Amino acid sequence: MTTSALRGRVETSAAFDPTGVEAIRAALADFVRAQTGAPVDIGPLRRFTVGFSWVTFGFRARWTERGRQAERDLILRAGPPTGIFGPYRAYPEFITLRALEKSAVPVPRVYWYSDDTSILGAPFFVCDLVQGEAPIPWTHDGGPAFDDERRVRLGTQFVEALAALHDFTWQKTPVAAIDGTRDVRRTAVEQVDAWMANLARWSEARVPMLELAAAWLRERAPVAARISITHGDYRIGNFLEVDGRITAILDWELVRLGDPVEDLGWVCLQAWRGRSPYMCHFFEREELRDRYAALTGHEVTLADMAYWEAFGTFKLAVMHYGATDCFARRGFNDLRMAGMGAQIPRMLLQVEAAMERAS
Amino acid sequence: MNIPLERLIDGIIATMRSDVIPHVRDSYARGQAVGVIDLLNNIAPRVEWAQAPLAQLVAAKRALVAEIAALVPEAGAVLADPVDGMETADDLLAAKRRLDAAIGDAIAVIWPRREEAAFGRLAVHVSAHLHDEMAAEMKITRKPLFAEIASGGGGNG
Numbered sequence: 001m002t003t004s005a006l007r008g009r010v011e012t013s014a015a016f017d018p019t020g021v022e023a024i025r026a027a028l029a030d031f032v033r034a035q036t037g038a039p040v041d042i043g044p045l046r047r048f049t050v051g052f053s054w055v056t057f058g059f060r061a062r063w064t065e066r067g068r069q070a071e072r073d074l075i076l077r078a079g080p081p082t083g084i085f086g087p088y089r090a091y092p093e094f095i096t097l098r099a100l101e102k103s104a105v106p107v108p109r110v111y112w113y114s115d116d117t118s119i120l121g122a123p124f125f126v127c128d129l130v131q132g133e134a135p136i137p138w139t140h141d142g143g144p145a146f147d148d149e150r151r152v153r154l155g156t157q158f159v160e161a162l163a164a165l166h167d168f169t170w171q172k173t174p175v176a177a178i179d180g181t182r183d184v185r186r187t188a189v190e191q192v193d194a195w196m197a198n199l200a201r202w203s204e205a206r207v208p209m210l211e212l213a214a215a216w217l218r219e220r221a222p223v224a225a226r227i228s229i230t231h232g233d234y235r236i237g238n239f240l241e242v243d244g245r246i247t248a249i250l251d252w253e254l255v256r257l258g259d260p261v262e263d264l265g266w267v268c269l270q271a272w273r274g275r276s277p278y279m280c281h282f283f284e285r286e287e288l289r290d291r292y293a294a295l296t297g298h299e300v301t302l303a304d305m306a307y308w309e310a311f312g313t314f315k316l317a318v319m320h321y322g323a324t325d326c327f328a329r330r331g332f333n334d335l336r337m338a339g340m341g342a343q344i345p346r347m348l349l350q351v352e353a354a355m356e357r358a359s
Numbered sequence: 360m361n362i363p364l365e366r367l368i369d370g371i372i373a374t375m376r377s378d379v380i381p382h383v384r385d386s387y388a389r390g391q392a393v394g395v396i397d398l399l400n401n402i403a404p405r406v407e408w409a410q411a412p413l414a415q416l417v418a419a420k421r422a423l424v425a426e427i428a429a430l431v432p433e434a435g436a437v438l439a440d441p442v443d444g445m446e447t448a449d450d451l452l453a454a455k456r457r458l459d460a461a462i463g464d465a466i467a468v469i470w471p472r473r474e475e476a477a478f479g480r481l482a483v484h485v486s487a488h489l490h491d492e493m494a495a496e497m498k499i500t501r502k503p504l505f506a507e508i509a510s511g512g513g514g515n516g
Binding site: 207208209215 | 360361362363366367370371373374377378455456459460462463466467470471485486489490493494496497500501503504505506507508509510
């Protein structure tokens with residue numbers, strides 16, 4: 001992206017401060033003006049409290065696009081350096097969303113992005129504000145999140161969107177440039193290695209339970225049937241819905257190329273269903289597998305799903321160390337991060353249980 | 360908890376100051392929130408993580424490493440660390456870290472050879488130790504309040 005015009009201004013700017021909304025608004029307006037080469041009006045930013053990782057602001061904007069006036073409600077997503085997976089890059093998420101715009105995967109339209117941290121102090125992108133509520137996996141009593149009618153209605157779309165994502169032909173799109181594994185024999189092992197490297201970055205202390213899990217996962221790594229775009233965090237809580245219709249799949253920061261069954265395994269995590277028998281509060285494992293196979297034409301074994309569920313539980317446990325680290329050592333004062341740290345024993349026991357189930 | 364207690368209290372105070380108190384409209388409630396900070400400031404210099412469970416954990420890990428060292432001698436080097444003189448929770452946490460590193464290194468040796476009977480028994484003992492450690496932690500870990508946190512809802516926890 002061409003941002004040189006802005007660099008002189010921002011070299012003197014402070015690090016990313018999500019509370020400094022006027023400074024962010026001014027820098028964003030400069031950036032969009034430079035991108036469009038025309039005047040732009042950015043309305044007041046209001047911060048959304050959703051998400052554990054990227055900081056989200058909503059605003060109204062007027063700008064000129066290819067000689068035509070546009071006015072829309074937009075979202076600014078910025079990946080703070082102190083966030084769980086920091087340092088972030090907006091590029092993979094941005095180009096994936098752009099590539100999927102005309103697919104059957106419901107995604108917000110994206111407009112601009114930059115990984116130049118001298119602009120806002122953090123990588124960021126701008127997309128449409130999509131209407132909807134995000135159902136969350138955690139219910140007050142640990143029970144079902146939906147009644148049966150809504151469960152099947154939303155669940156059907158949830159699996160359809162996942163199938164469409166995995167069937168998307170990415171090879172001749174810019175998505176081919178994002179990170180990932182293209183060798184079907186290496187998808188699982190490279191993911192295990194990557195998350196163990198994250199663990200080493202985020203935890204000064206060794207974690208024998210996760211080292212044991214990594215050995216188990218490497219030994220049993222399946223060969224992928226194909227390579228797809230994987231969302232990396234596909235679950236209840238990461239989509240919007242209005243009146244039983246999924247309007248957008250969100251939170252693509254872990255997108256990569258890999259074994260699509262990884263996403264199916266992630267859907268099955270204990271963490272996303274509480275005491276519900278339904279994966280992500282939607283379907284039992286067998287029905288999830290059957291619906292996915294019917295949509296994609298790809299048979300998936302319960303054994304492979306169980307492997308990736310064990311991997312996903314391991315990955316989520318490592319993420320808890322990331323949350324702990326960004327609170328303990330990176331100065332991020334969000335108490336949800338410390339709260340995740342308090343749940344590490346629960347996560348490690350879930351890793352152990354997931355491995356036993358997959359054995 | 361693997362967050363230093365001092366940092367945890369500092370973070371709670373910072374969150375109260377910057378993210379909570381400015382948004383509390385009721386003056387009595389705001390005063391009570393400042394009272395939380397006042398108390399935390401006074402509690403901080405007087406507390407540390409409980410030593411007794413840490414001491415038990417260190418003892419259990421030393422016993423496991425001693426057993427491991429019979430088959431993986433290099434693991435036993437950590438047992439030369441002095442056991443006396445650990446006067447603070449931080450001392451015990453440091454000892455636990457060194458023992459966990461030795462156990463982690465040993466897993467890399469034991470796991471590939473677990474089909475051999477002696478290594479297989481050791482692998483079972485290592486797994487049992489790790490399970491017991493987490494099970495003990497779970498006895499003092501409360502159910503997360505994610506539903507209330509996510510919805511911003513009230514409750515008495």
